[in-house]
Amino acid sequence: MISLQDFSYRYPGQQHFALQQLNLEIKAGQFCGFIGANGAGKSTLCYALSGFAPHFFRGEVRGRAWLGKKNISDLSLADLAGEVGLVFQNAFNQISGARFTVRGEIAFGLENLGLARRRIVTRVDEVLALMDLADLADRSPYELSGGQQQRVAIASILAMQPKVLVLDEPVSQLDPHGTQAVFKIIEMISQRGDTTVVLVEHKLEWLAAYADRVIVLDHGRLVMDGTARAVLASADLVKLGIGRTLYSEAADLARNKKLVSAPSHLPVTLNQAQALFQ
Amino acid sequence: MRGNLLYLDKESSLHQLHPLSKLAFTFFFLICAAALPGLDWLLAAYFFLLLPLAGWGQVTAPFLRSSWAVITPFVISLSLIQGFFTGGETVLFSLGRFAFTFEGWLAGLTVAARILVALGGALLLTLTTRPDALMQALTQRGLPNSLAYIVLSSIQIFPRFQDRAQLILQAQQARGLETGGNLVRRLKLLVPLSGPLILSSIVDVEERAMALEARGFSRPGRKTSLLVLRDSQAQRLLRFVLLLLGLGLITLRVWTLFQ
Numbered sequence: 001m002i003s004l005q006d007f008s009y010r011y012p013g014q015q016h017f018a019l020q021q022l023n024l025e026i027k028a029g030q031f032c033g034f035i036g037a038n039g040a041g042k043s044t045l046c047y048a049l050s051g052f053a054p055h056f057f058r059g060e061v062r063g064r065a066w067l068g069k070k071n072i073s074d075l076s077l078a079d080l081a082g083e084v085g086l087v088f089q090n091a092f093n094q095i096s097g098a099r100f101t102v103r104g105e106i107a108f109g110l111e112n113l114g115l116a117r118r119r120i121v122t123r124v125d126e127v128l129a130l131m132d133l134a135d136l137a138d139r140s141p142y143e144l145s146g147g148q149q150q151r152v153a154i155a156s157i158l159a160m161q162p163k164v165l166v167l168d169e170p171v172s173q174l175d176p177h178g179t180q181a182v183f184k185i186i187e188m189i190s191q192r193g194d195t196t197v198v199l200v201e202h203k204l205e206w207l208a209a210y211a212d213r214v215i216v217l218d219h220g221r222l223v224m225d226g227t228a229r230a231v232l233a234s235a236d237l238v239k240l241g242i243g244r245t246l247y248s249e250a251a252d253l254a255r256n257k258k259l260v261s262a263p264s265h266l267p268v269t270l271n272q273a274q275a276l277f278q
Numbered sequence: 279m280r281g282n283l284l285y286l287d288k289e290s291s292l293h294q295l296h297p298l299s300k301l302a303f304t305f306f307f308l309i310c311a312a313a314l315p316g317l318d319w320l321l322a323a324y325f326f327l328l329l330p331l332a333g334w335g336q337v338t339a340p341f342l343r344s345s346w347a348v349i350t351p352f353v354i355s356l357s358l359i360q361g362f363f364t365g366g367e368t369v370l371f372s373l374g375r376f377a378f379t380f381e382g383w384l385a386g387l388t389v390a391a392r393i394l395v396a397l398g399g400a401l402l403l404t405l406t407t408r409p410d411a412l413m414q415a416l417t418q419r420g421l422p423n424s425l426a427y428i429v430l431s432s433i434q435i436f437p438r439f440q441d442r443a444q445l446i447l448q449a450q451q452a453r454g455l456e457t458g459g460n461l462v463r464r465l466k467l468l469v470p471l472s473g474p475l476i477l478s479s480i481v482d483v484e485e486r487a488m489a490l491e492a493r494g495f496s497r498p499g500r501k502t503s504l505l506v507l508r509d510s511q512a513q514r515l516l517r518f519v520l521l522l523l524g525l526g527l528i529t530l531r532v533w534t535l536f537q
Binding site for chain 2: 052056077081086088092097115116140
């Protein structure tokens with residue numbers, strides 16, 4: 001679905017490349033998590049996959065980024081809208097402000113795509129049900145809580161039925177309750193199998209539980225790539241400034257105090273930790 | 279659907295008129311305000327046309343409240359100014375050398391009544407028309423989408439700026455900024471308040487633009503819409519008649535001026 005070949009990107013006016021010679025292939029329907037320290041290039045990668053780098057930020061691209069058989073550099077943002085959906089941190093800024101109700105806000109993207117009204121109605125109703133927003137459909141999106149707004153933002157993108165959904169730290173400004181709701185939805189979208197999900201996320205426990213694959217970026221380079229268990233249990237994550245899951249921390253502590261025998265892999269999910277401690 | 283909107287969600291037939299029909303009413307009353315000859319005609323337009331229309335739209339109470347709240351200061355100030363400074367035969371009372379004349383007072387009231395009729399036409403539109411419906415009707419007639427977007431998003435985002443300004447004010451107060459005092463001190467306050475407000479808003483603009491792009495806003499080609507606007511032959515006729523009446527009023531006014 002997505003393939004990067006020696007892909008590098010430099011923001012205008014910057015000396016160094018924010019992304020450096022990335023080689024990467026993400027299959028259709030895969031759920032791929034990205035982690036890395038601050039400034040590792042995670043957000044830039046999201047912008048590159050959704051075409052905002054270079055089409056919105058300008059700057060210089062080297063190498064190729066393919067979306068299916070099309071080169072993202074050759075497409076316009078208008079072409080990419082509806083193909084790749086981007087959701088970012090700040091829910092408030094993602095509400096268009098062009099419509100007065102949640103229903104209208106979700107329909108806004110479809111109106112721009114020029115869909116027939118009948119299809120807009122069906123799709124909006126589908127997404128409202130899917131995202132558990134039906135009760136809020138006639139409220140103003142500005143009168144909702146942060147978690148609800150972020151759900152509206154995801155719903156608005158999802159209604160456009162993108163093949164790839166790119167989420168850049170979608171829960172970083174949400175409370176635990178909102179976080180839980182948004183993660184549940186991402187999990188559900190991924191399990192439907194028709195959408196490729198790319199998620200940048202600091203909450204490692206959550207990636208461990210749901211991501212098919214985790215990729216680590218450091219200073220714009222790809223440094224690790226593998227299954228969630230293999231990557232997240234790695235001792236190198238701490239050196240890269242990313243940290244570990246709480247389960248790994250607990251297991252490490254227990255091992256040092258000789259409470260458990262040294263495991264071959266540190267646990268990264270609740271189930272794995274349970275198995276170890278029992 | 280609430281917030282700072284004047285719009286009131288009712289099921290009246292006036293609400294269900296096509297936004298352009300209501301806009302035609304607004305323009306018609308604007309012409310009335312400028313072209314009707316005297317106080318009697320203007321008040322008749324207000325009480326026998328505007329008020330029944332507001333009643334039809336089930337918005338009589340807010341219509342009266344808003345129009346009188348705006349017009350009262352005009353009535354007072356215009357009466358005083360015109361009463362004292364426009365000459366006339368009938369002196370009602372005098373303050374020293376200054377005489378308050380009936381003719382001047384009447385002239386003041388007439389100007390206030392013109393404002394009242396124009397305001398009434400605008401209120402009728404805003405109280406019974408969803409802004410997004412109006413903008414949709416206008417974009418279908420060739421208004422650029424970006425312009426419609428600016429209008430609609432300002433309506434919604436402006437109150438959020440007020441919230442943010444309040445937040446910045448509180449943050450600066452927490453750091454020991456004095457917010458009381460005389461006018462000069464209060465003016466000086468604008469610097470530590472508007473700086474963060476403007477800068478943070480500029481940062482927001484980039485993300486907002488990206489969010490719009492992600493929703494295909496700049497996509498060329500025809501756009502569709504969820505909202506359905508119902509128009510009819512009768513309403514097209516109504517708009518045509520209002521246009522003719524408006525033109526007639528202007529002609530009559532110009533003609534009487536040259537007499």
